[in-house]
Amino acid sequence: MTEKRTEELVKMDADHVIHPMAAVGDEPDEVMVEGHGIYLKDSDGNEFIDGASQLTCVNLGYSQQEIVDAAAEQMGKLAYCNTFFGTCNPPNIECSAKLAELTPGDLNRFFYTCGGSESIDSAVRIARTYWRNKGAHSRYKIISLYNAYHGVNMGAVGTTTLKQGVFSSYVHPLPAGYMHLPSYYCYRCALNKTYPDCGIECANLLKYTIQAEGPDNIAAFLAEPVHGTAGVIIPPPEYWPAVKKICDEYGVLLIADEVMTGFGRTGKMFGTDNWDVVPDMSTLAKGLTGAYLPFGAVAVGDKVYEGLKGASVFGFTYSGHPVSSAAAIKAMEIYVRDKIVENSAAMGKYAMDRLNTELADAPCVGEIAGLGLMIGIEMVADKASKAPNFMAAMKVGKEIKAKGLRARAGGRIAFTPPLTITKQEMDKALDILIPAIAAVKPK
Numbered sequence: 001m002t003e004k005r006t007e008e009l010v011k012m013d014a015d016h017v018i019h020p021m022a023a024v025g026d027e028p029d030e031v032m033v034e035g036h037g038i039y040l041k042d043s044d045g046n047e048f049i050d051g052a053s054q055l056t057c058v059n060l061g062y063s064q065q066e067i068v069d070a071a072a073e074q075m076g077k078l079a080y081c082n083t084f085f086g087t088c089n090p091p092n093i094e095c096s097a098k099l100a101e102l103t104p105g106d107l108n109r110f111f112y113t114c115g116g117s118e119s120i121d122s123a124v125r126i127a128r129t130y131w132r133n134k135g136a137h138s139r140y141k142i143i144s145l146y147n148a149y150h151g152v153n154m155g156a157v158g159t160t161t162l163k164q165g166v167f168s169s170y171v172h173p174l175p176a177g178y179m180h181l182p183s184y185y186c187y188r189c190a191l192n193k194t195y196p197d198c199g200i201e202c203a204n205l206l207k208y209t210i211q212a213e214g215p216d217n218i219a220a221f222l223a224e225p226v227h228g229t230a231g232v233i234i235p236p237p238e239y240w241p242a243v244k245k246i247c248d249e250y251g252v253l254l255i256a257d258e259v260m261t262g263f264g265r266t267g268k269m270f271g272t273d274n275w276d277v278v279p280d281m282s283t284l285a286k287g288l289t290g291a292y293l294p295f296g297a298v299a300v301g302d303k304v305y306e307g308l309k310g311a312s313v314f315g316f317t318y319s320g321h322p323v324s325s326a327a328a329i330k331a332m333e334i335y336v337r338d339k340i341v342e343n344s345a346a347m348g349k350y351a352m353d354r355l356n357t358e359l360a361d362a363p364c365v366g367e368i369a370g371l372g373l374m375i376g377i378e379m380v381a382d383k384a385s386k387a388p389n390f391m392a393a394m395k396v397g398k399e400i401k402a403k404g405l406r407a408r409a410g411g412r413i414a415f416t417p418p419l420t421i422t423k424q425e426m427d428k429a430l431d432i433l434i435p436a437i438a439a440v441k442p443k
């Protein structure tokens with residue numbers, strides 16, 4: 001591609017590109033041209049620590065040459081191969097066997113997609129197909145949580161409850177059969193309870209809802225192990241074991257959305273590993289290739305696999321793409337060989353220790369939550385009122401960007417750097433982030 005000046009690129013973009021999540025017609029304000037390690041560079045030569053791993057997907061940082069080489073080699077050998085009916089390809093077979101070594105329990109079979117939303121859509125389809133194949137035609141309802149982000153295609157958007165005005169109001173009517181429950185957001189408990197005296201009432205509500213709706217009408221319960229897009233909200237340790245028990249009691253399928261939490265993000269290989277829970281299915285994407293290529297999967301346990309036998313499932317042109325599979329094989333090799341998950345746990349703990357100590361007296365910090373390298377800091381007007389302070393979070397976001405650190409800054413500031421980050425790099429990032437947060441004054 002020819003090198004073009006920033007203004008020229010911005011104009012071409014404005015003339016031709018419709019940006020996801022932006023108001024249509026808004027002009028772009030940055031052009032990213034390079035990445036190296038944990039750093040991103042824009043077309044004006046500014047370099048940033050990518051404290052968000054962009055969309056919490058560049059788990060292995062940029063310029064991992066081994067992934068580049070693996071994908072290029074496969075592209076030269078067999079650039080595309082469908083996996084419809086009985087056709088398969090070696091990288092996809094090897095990718096599946098490798099995945100099975102990493103995924104918890106009996107999650108040993110994989111249906112492939114091109115990303116997170118497609119994985120959710122596919123998991124919903126698989127859950128409904130499972131029940132229909134068993135003759136349980138009324139079991140189609142899918143329960144998910146408020147504060148959840150599971151993607152935006154029409155199969156996923158009914159499960160996404162975060163910012164419904166943005167993600168779903170423009171595209172009504174949504175498909176039928178989706179229900180929602182209050183989430184495990186203890187800092188702002190929808191049930192007005194306080195942990196641990198609450199007795200995990202939010203999990204008990206799942207039981208109540210299944211009973212009230214009739215278990216024969218519920219296909220699956222779907223949740224993120226940790227809410228990611230909502231700004232990193234972590235459930236109490238009892239939550240996942242409790243919902244697993246309830247789902248098992250009523251035969252409801254448990255689906256863990258590991259699109260963001262998967263592949264080391266929470267300091268364990270998968271989010272549910274934190275609580276030793278094995279779901280019936282989990283959805284994967286982002287970290288599967290470290291975001292080097294679009295790829296996703298639904299991991300399926302024995303019970304669901306057996307129940308699906310004989311049913312004909314759907315598929316996508318790019319399901320099991322050989323080049324994405326080759327990239328995923330190499331990414332998985334790096335996660336294990338370079339102890340990336342262990343680094344996520346260690347660097348996450350180090351960051352949390354510094355944040356908790358150095359922000360202990362910060363007047364506008366409501367909550368600091370962290371699991372591995374998924375860290376969320378909720379900005380409030382003041383600690384007593386807990387009133388949300390979106391403006392402060394956005395101001396912090398702008399200030400740190402001016403100093404060379406990018407993080408997602410909505411109501412909560414989400415700090416989710418690449419899992420390859422070193423202690424020195426972490427200190428550099430925190431030396432920018434902590435003073436910016438500490439400086440926010442109560443209104």
Ligand SMILES: Cc1ncc(COP(=O)(O)O)c(C=O)c1O
Nearest residue numbers: 115116117149150151257259260
């Ligand atoms: C937990 C979770 N599920 C699903 C998705 C949707 O993934 P995609 O944007 O690849 O469709 C996301 C994206 O952020 C996510 O965080």
